[in-house]
Amino acid sequence: MSHYSQAKFSISAPDITHLGPDEGIEVAFAGRSNAGKSSALNKLTRQKGLARTSKTPGRTQLINVFELDENRRLIDLPGYGYAKVPIAIKKKWQRSLGEYLQKRESIKGLVVLMDIRHPFKDLDQDLINWAVAAELPVLALLTKADKFKSGKRKNQLMMAREAALAFCGDVTVDVFSSLSGIGLENLQEKLDGWYGYERKAT
Numbered sequence: 001m002s003h004y005s006q007a008k009f010s011i012s013a014p015d016i017t018h019l020g021p022d023e024g025i026e027v028a029f030a031g032r033s034n035a036g037k038s039s040a041l042n043k044l045t046r047q048k049g050l051a052r053t054s055k056t057p058g059r060t061q062l063i064n065v066f067e068l069d070e071n072r073r074l075i076d077l078p079g080y081g082y083a084k085v086p087i088a089i090k091k092k093w094q095r096s097l098g099e100y101l102q103k104r105e106s107i108k109g110l111v112v113l114m115d116i117r118h119p120f121k122d123l124d125q126d127l128i129n130w131a132v133a134a135e136l137p138v139l140a141l142l143t144k145a146d147k148f149k150s151g152k153r154k155n156q157l158m159m160a161r162e163a164a165l166a167f168c169g170d171v172t173v174d175v176f177s178s179l180s181g182i183g184l185e186n187l188q189e190k191l192d193g194w195y196g197y198e199r200k201a202t
């Protein structure tokens with residue numbers, strides 16, 4: 001049994017003032033709209049309907065909080081970069097995203113999810129660079145990895161790692177698929193470290 005299957009929906013907050021006390025450890029999932037954040041959270045927690053997913057980009061407009069235990073939370077952040085949203089709404093939710101990242105003390109790790117077919121767009125780079133500068137640990141995940149066969153996938157991962165090195169230094173880059181489960185073990189291992197869960201010796 002994984003710690004992550006314990007996740008329970010806690011709250012949806014329009015901005016950080018509506019979140020609970022800024023204590024404990026939060027790990028946030030961020031990325032462009034439609035990158036697969038909510039799907040990845042469902043895969044990680046083994047709960048198909050935990051985070052709402054959608055074919056329509058811009059589904060997650062609130063900061064959604066899932067509790068693992070009293071001190072540990074998973075955060076599904078609003079997606080960025082989706083053009084077809086009324087500007088007023090977009091401004092509001094991008095502000096809540098920025099505020100969360102800049103002001104929330106309990107964030108201890110950031111997972112940046114990017115579609116493996118077009119990783120490291122400008123906004124992704126900005127976010128990762130910001131996190132690196134803020135000394136916030138980052139895991140860059142290339143999602144929907146099932147879209148590529150193994151050879152192409154490895155190649156794309158190699159290129160993405162080189163791209164990451166070139167523009168923002170040493171961030172971990174890995175592949176992930178919420179359909180096939182590729183990369184799930186590695187994701188859990190990274191999160192275990194951030195949350196301070198001990199790994200069983202095997």
Ligand SMILES: Nc1nc2c(ncn2[C@@H]2O[C@H](COP(=O)(O)OP(=O)(O)OP(=O)(O)O)[C@@H](O)[C@H]2O)c(=O)[nH]1
Binds near residue numbers: 054
């Ligand atoms: N093939 C494939 N499709 C995926 C995968 N993960 C997500 N998708 C699809 O991509 C679309 C968007 O997934 P979501 O998880 O809702 O994306 P999101 O990043 O939460 O999107 P917003 O909430 O709009 O920011 C849905 O149609 C998913 O079924 C994956 O690993 N493989």
Ligand SMILES: [Mg+2]
Binds near residue numbers: 037059
């Ligand atoms: Mg979502």
